Amino acid sequence: MTPLVGIVLVSHRAEIALGVRSLVAEMAGAEVMVAAAGGTEDGGTGTSYARILGALHSTATDAGVLVLPDLGSSVLTTRLVLDDHPGIRAVLADAPFVEGAVAAAVTAATGAALPTVAEAAEQARCISKF
Known part of the structure; x- marks a missing residue:
């Protein structure tokens, strides 16, 4: 079976x-x-370098990983992690958090490549709710 993003x-x-x-x-x-x-780690509000790194390791496949951040510092912390670990094949998506995650996962489930999954997440911002 081909690995999924x-x-x-x-x-x-x-x-x-x-x-x-x-x-x-x-x-x-x-x-x-x-x-x-x-x-x-203490249950508070914020982002955690260690949690992001652990999540990247737990989802890493040969197909790569798409990362969806919610707000400002989640982008900064994720960029730090990715800069410190260039061996992790990951793309940081500029996408709406919920809609982008759903679009990315549904697209990933089809076996699509990482650039296609990232595009699906980012295009989710263009879908009108009504």
């Missing part, structure tokens, strides 16, 4: 990352590896 959800709150992960798993299926990297 993994997805990492980086949020300032663990509950947000876990909730979106649950939604994505229900919509895309269990085949797509999705990790939640939310909050700090």
Whole structure:
């Protein structure tokens, strides 16, 4: 079986990352590896270098990993992790957190390549809700 693109959800709150992960798993299926990297180690609001790195390692496949951050410092922390670990094949998506995660996971489930999965996440911002 060809490996699928993994997805990492980086949020300032663990509950947000876990909730979106649950939604994505229900919509895309269990085949797509999705990790939640939310909050700090002490349960607070913020982002965690260690949690992001762990999530990247847990979802890394030969197909790569798409990272979806929620707000400002989640982007900065993720960039630090990726800069420090150039061996991790990952793309940071500029996408809406929920809609982008769903679009990315559904696309990843089809076996699409990392650039296609990233494009699906980023294009989710163009979908009108009504």
